[in-house]
Amino acid sequence: MTINVGEVIAVKGVSITLKIYDESNKDVLFHKGEKFKGISIREYVTIQRGFKHIVCMVQGEYLDESKFEKDGVERIFWIRKVDVKPIGYFDNDVFIEGIKYLPMIKDLVFLASEEQIKNIYGKKEDKDKGFVIGELLKEGLAVSLPWKKLFNSHIGIFGNTGSGKSNTLTNLYTTLFKQKKENIQGRSKFVVLDFNGEYTKNQLVDGNNKKVYNLSTKNNDGDKFPINSNEFWNADTLCLLFKATPNTQTPFIKRVVNGRKKYGQNANSLTNYVKATFEKNFKAQSQKRETVDLLTSVSKVIDNEELSNKLSTLSWHGQGGYFYIVNGPYFNGGDSPAYANVFQENVANINIQNLSFFQELILRINLQLVNDLLSGYVQFEHIQPLLKRIEALALSLAQIIEVKDNIAENRLLTVISLRQCNQEVKKVIPLLVAKHFYEGHKSTVGAPPDKTVHLIIDEAHNVLSQQSLREEESWKDYRLELFEEIIKEGRKFGFYLTLSSQRPADISPTIMSQVHNFFIHRLVNDRDLFLLDNTISTLDSLSKSMIPNLSKGSCIVTGTAFDLPLLIQVNLLVKEQQPDSEDVDLEVLWE
Numbered sequence: 225m226t227i228n229v230g231e232v233i234a235v236k237g238v239s240i241t242l243k244i245y246d247e248s249n250k251d252v253l254f255h256k257g258e259k260f261k262g263i264s265i266r267e268y269v270t271i272q273r274g275f276k277h278i279v280c281m282v283q284g285e286y287l288d289e290s291k292f293e294k295d296g297v298e299r300i301f302w303i304r305k306v307d308v309k310p311i312g313y314f315d316n317d318v319f320i321e322g323i324k325y326l327p328m329i330k331d332l333v334f335l336a337s338e339e340q341i342k343n344i345y346g347k348k349e350d351k352d353k354g355f356v357i358g359e360l361l362k363e364g365l366a367v368s369l370p371w372k373k374l375f376n377s378h379i380g381i382f383g384n385t386g387s388g389k390s391n392t393l394t395n396l397y398t399t400l401f402k403q404k405k406e407n408i409q410g411r412s413k414f415v416v417l418d419f420n421g422e423y424t425k426n427q428l429v430d431g432n433n434k435k436v437y438n439l440s441t442k443n444n445d446g447d448k449f450p451i452n453s454n455e456f457w458n459a460d461t462l463c464l465l466f467k468a469t470p471n472t473q474t475p476f477i478k479r480v481v482n483g484r485k486k487y488g489q490n491a492n493s494l495t496n497y498v499k500a501t502f503e504k505n506f507k508a509q510s511q512k513r514e515t516v517d518l519l520t521s522v523s524k525v526i527d528n529e530e531l532s533n534k535l536s537t538l539s540w541h542g543q544g545g546y547f548y549i550v551n552g553p554y555f556n557g558g559d560s561p562a563y564a565n566v567f568q569e570n571v572a573n574i575n576i577q578n579l580s581f582f583q584e585l586i587l588r589i590n591l592q593l594v595n596d597l598l599s600g601y602v603q604f605e606h607i608q609p610l611l612k613r614i615e616a617l618a619l620s621l622a623q624i625i626e627v628k629d630n631i632a633e634n635r636l637l638t639v640i641s642l643r644q645c646n647q648e649v650k651k652v653i654p655l656l657v658a659k660h661f662y663e664g665h666k667s668t669v670g671a672p673p674d675k676t677v678h679l680i681i682d683e684a685h686n687v688l689s690q691q692s693l694r695e696e697e698s699w700k701d702y703r704l705e706l707f708e709e710i711i712k713e714g715r716k717f718g719f720y721l722t723l724s725s726q727r728p729a730d731i732s733p734t735i736m737s738q739v740h741n742f743f744i745h746r747l748v749n750d751r752d753l754f755l756l757d758n759t760i761s762t763l764d765s766l767s768k769s770m771i772p773n774l775s776k777g778s779c780i781v782t783g784t785a786f787d788l789p790l791l792i793q794v795n796l797l798v799k800e801q802q803p804d805s806e807d808v809d810l811e812v813l814w815e
Contacts, residue, residue: 226340227255229263230333232271233305238323240280242269242333244304253335260335263306266362266766266791268336268344271327276315278325279336279344280308283766311788312344319343321787338365345790355403357395358794361778367792371400373785374741375678378711379722382752383745388777390803392743392794393682393724394427398801401429405636409433412676414637415661417654419683421643422803433636439624439653440644448626449640449653451660456581456627457481461659464706465621465652466613472606480592494584495576498522501591502571504598509557511547512597513540514604518590521615525579525587531570581627582618589614620649625656654687655703662710666717673718679710684723685730704732711738729755741783746774763789 234241244263253260261267263282270277285306292299312321319340336344345360345367355371381396383389397414416423424436440446455461459478468474487493501522505515516538523531538547538555546556553562579587589611596602624645640657642650658679665677681687688707711721712734723739725731729751736759744763747753757768762782767789771780777796782789796802 226258226270226334226337227253227260228332228334229269230306232327232329232331232333235326235329238310238326240271240308240310240327242306242308244285244306244333246304258337258339260337261341261363263335268341269308270314270334270336270340271310272332272334273325273327276313276325277334278310278313278327279319279340280310281766283307283309314340314343317343319787338363341365342367344788355399356795357392357399358777358792361791361793367790369781370785371404375400375720377740377783377785378715378720378738379741379743380728380736380739381722381724381743381745382728382747382756383726383779384747384749385726386776387726387745387747387774388779388794389724389726389743389745390422390682390805391777391796392745392779393680393722394423394801394803395794395797396743397428397680398797401433401636405429405433409636410634411674412636412678413661413665414678414680415657416637416639416680417657417682417687418639418641419643419650419686420805421641422682422805423639424641425804426800427803428639428801429637434639435635435637436639436641438641438644439649441620441623441646441649442644444623446624446644448624449657450626450628451656452664453581453627453629455660455663457484461656462585464655464659464703466610466617468610472602473610476592476596476602476607476610479596480588483592484588494579494587495574497591498526498574498576498587499571501594502567503563505594506547506555506563506567507557507560508598510598511545511555511557512604514608515594515597516540516547518594521590522587525583525590526574526576528570528574531567531574534566534570580622581625582622586615586618617648617652620646621652624649624653650686651703654681655706658706658710662706662714662719665719669717673716676718676720678720678722680722680724682724684725685727688723688725688732688735689727689730704735708732708734711735728752733759739783741785742781744771744780744782745778746772746776748772762786767791 230242230244232240233243250262253262263269263285265282265284267282269280269282271280285304287302288305290301290303310323310326312319313325341360341363342365355369356366357369359366381389381393416428418424421438424438428434437447437449439449459474459481462468462477462481463474468477487497502519505511505519516535520532520535523535537549539550541548541554544556546554548554549566553565554560555562593602593607593611597604640653642653645653661677661679669675688704710719714720723731727749728736728747729749736755742760744756747756753768753771756763756771760782762784763780767780767782770791774780777794778791779794780789780791
């Protein structure tokens with residue numbers, strides 16, 4: 225038995241009022257060598273109802289005045305009363321969450337022991353495994369998290385800057401790899417999209433199991449992330465990357481991809497394609513002025529300076545609608561010998577070798593546009609913006625992407641740092657990475673899933689935001705639709721997201737609604753608090769009221785993996801394992 229501290233004096237639905245004995249008003253009590261926490265807000269008591277012990281959480285307390293008359297003198301004394309809410313019950317020392325039994329007036333109230341509190345917050349099998357990242361803030365008890373349920377779900381870690389969310393994210397996965405690395409090696413992959421370069425050193429797992437890609441668009445010294453060529457030569461991927469409009473630019477890109485797929489395996493097909501396009505352009509009866517600039521771009525890609533110089537000598541005959549050389553021949557179709565005299569020899573010597581993916585892409589885009597213009601399929605002004613976007617973005621992508629075949633990805637953890645990348649690439653790379661791992665995993669996973677992928681996105685509001693005003697609506701829709709599909713459908717394929725953000729209100733509501741488990745640090749913005757209030761059904765009103773005032777490292781843990789919300793203080797990792805997100809110590813810096 226534990227310590228009897230009061231009795232039930234009122235039951236109104238699930239709102240219960242207790243009368244607490246005067247001598248029980250202490251912070252800590254000891255009974256037969258056991259330690260008990262006194263009654264205060266968020267503490268637990270048990271109410272004996274027959275052979276059941278109903279577990280209740282303290283919601284509030286107050287003093288009630290009571291008067292009586294003795295020897296003709298009116299006396300006043302105060303009764304301490306406590307409001308509690310039932311959360312479950314013990315059955316054979318096993319805690320069962322949910323309201324099944326309610327007490328009656330005069331039922332006795334007992335303090336909950338430390339062992340009972342541990343049972344409330346964790347099943348016996350979870351405690352035996354010891355997956356501990358912190359301790360209960362108020363009780364000071366180490367609590368084991370149900371890792372099997374937690375990592376089999378989408379996870380959200382939210383909190384303002386400096387609240388400790390990066391330490392929580394790092395601690396969560398450091399503990400997982402420390403305890404389960406041998407078991408999950410070869411069965412699961414973990415990928416971190418690191419916007420600020422916080423996980424590129426010794427964080428999370430040792431170097432033998434970790435591959436870091438430090439991408440950079442500022443110079444050519446950064447790493448290049450490998451992506452399979454089949455994934456890149458995909459119309460949907462290219463349309464997504466280069467923001468193709470659906471009515472004109474998307475069909476154009478599909479013609480480029482289909483043409484490569486149809487003829488690309490033939491020997492010297494690209495060389496023959498270039499030669500045929502040059503000849504077709506200058507022998508055509510109906511020529512287009514814009515094609516000379518496109519062919520100039522082609523000659524520069526294939527590094528043929530002589531061709532480029534000859535193209536620069538061409539002029540346009542506006543009335544006749546053909547090219548000519550001043551004081552030279554006219555390329556006016558028919559039997560004109562101009563092509564044979566000026567270009568044929570140079571074109572015949574073209575031999576294309578060892579183009580990079582992005583060079584081949586720009587080459588094929590220009591060639592396709594020349595042929596489409598000559599055939600009357602497109603208007604130049606409709607495709608030109610796409611061409612300019614491709615040429616501009618390809619320069620940045622070539623610095624950070626390596627397109628090749630037969631990619632072997634055997635590392636347990638892959639960290640992709642975007643710290644040195646420009647804003648355009650920071651929007652594009654997460655899409656490519658997510659699509660790369662999701663499509664690849666979905667096409668090879670068994671049913672039920674025999675392997676998993678865990679995509680961890682730090683500062684997730686950078687890529688999952690609906691608030692960005694710097695991008696087109698269609699591009700924003702593409703971006704969000706991919707991640708919304710992953711978070712809605714990924715679980716059935718064993719593909720899980722972990723999102724960390726300081727602005728959860730900026731993240732798509734569809735994505736937020738599909739997050740299963742939450743680690744909530746201090747948040748003070750009303751929009752963020754309103755979102756959590758309307759998204760998390762397992763968060764009680766008392767826990768919600770504490771969120772704006774949580775101390776550094778403290779967080780409320782709630783979700784489908786937990787019977788009750790937990791208020792825990794996450795352990796601070798040792799210096800070598802901490803993410804590179806600490807505040808600047810001005811006292812040291814300015815000494």
